[in-house]
Amino acid sequence: MxxxxxxxxxxxxxxxxxxxxxxxxxxxxxxxxxxxxxxxxxxxxxxxxxxxxxxxxxxxxxxxxxxxxxxxxxxxxxxxxxxxxxxxxxxxxxxxxxxxxxxxxxxxxxxxxxxxxxxxxxxxxxxxxxxxxxxxxxxxxxxxxxxxxxxxxxxFNFGTPEKIDLEEFMNRNFRFNISLERFAFLTGRSLSSFKRDFQTIFRLTPGQWLTKKRLDEAYFLISDQARKPVEIYLDLGFEDLSHFSFAFKKQFGLSPGSFVKQTS
Missing domain, CATH: 2.60.120.10 (Jelly Rolls)
Structure with a gap:
């Protein structure tokens, strides 16, 4: 057809x-x-x-x-x-x-x-x-x-999301670049209860944890999978390559591009 x-x-x-x-x-x-x-x-x-x-x-x-x-x-x-x-x-x-x-x-x-x-x-x-x-x-x-x-x-399910396991949800969805309000809604929480539960579980603020989690994943992809920074930064929730490179260097003391050259 x-x-x-x-x-x-x-x-x-x-x-x-x-x-x-x-x-x-x-x-x-x-x-x-x-x-x-x-x-x-x-x-x-x-x-x-x-x-x-x-x-x-x-x-x-x-x-x-x-x-x-x-x-x-x-x-x-x-x-x-x-x-x-x-x-x-x-x-x-x-x-x-x-x-x-x-x-x-x-x-x-x-x-x-x-x-x-x-x-x-x-x-x-x-x-x-x-x-x-x-x-x-x-x-x-x-x-x-x-x-x-x-x-x-x-x-025909018109209800809002029910309260779910926060740790499991965040470990599965940390790559998505959405607001904390969205994360809170999808886990069945108000923004204040989301932040409170998050601090209890992860011992970090949501912003600190998301940045660390994404950078750790980037480190793995570059070092173990030989991925290029330009290939992965958007998939990991970073809005632009310069922001990703700055955050990566601050975390690991080396720019992702230099790191790739050393491990290639």
Missing amino acids: KFNNIHSCHLGPEISPEQFVPEHFFLFLLKGSMVGYDGHRHYQMQEGDYCILRKNHLVRYTKYKNGEQFEKIIITLDAVFLKKFLERHPMEPNGKVVDGAFLSLPEDKLIRNFIQSLEPYYHGGEQIDEIFADVKREELLLILLKINADLASVF
Whole structure:
């Protein structure tokens, strides 16, 4: 099946290379490939693959163009829309726990037909006409629930994250460059209780611990894995190479570039 006239259309905000996912998304990859990461594992997507990105998760992705093209369809399934959907289609989630930020879906003709059905509503801009947005989103959601009824427990859970193991969560997600407020929210805490619990567990402030943890990881990657600083600083949560180099030299007494030369 070809999608010659559909490009990077989306119903809602696009996904940045790294972010906290504020709402559920349906993602269909038209051209190119992608590797996603959620702190647990990596997920590979090829042209024609599709998945659900879950609300209240941290994700990062690396995109790879096919020639000069990387095209995707993103459809947002936000809480307001989902609550209205429940009013029209009452249902009780089965309570099954579904794990992971990227939820893969089985190959299904209904999904393929749905993607093709977007073409008449797409006029070459970034958005499908608003008048059709909820109609098409409702159609998609009905298809997704038909394919996997367990998704109801994902989509229709409108609660905030519950209090979870802080140490386990931070050791898994320290590479993500997000605010302390986000970390606190995702661990089910207020910012003040997050800082208090963090100090009790790690004996450092969150800022001190995050910097040390990221630099220790950088040291390992450079010394044991022969990685170059330019290849790793963004993946470790540093905003720019100069900040990373300054922090690395302050911690280890040597710039990462000089260190690479000595160990090569």
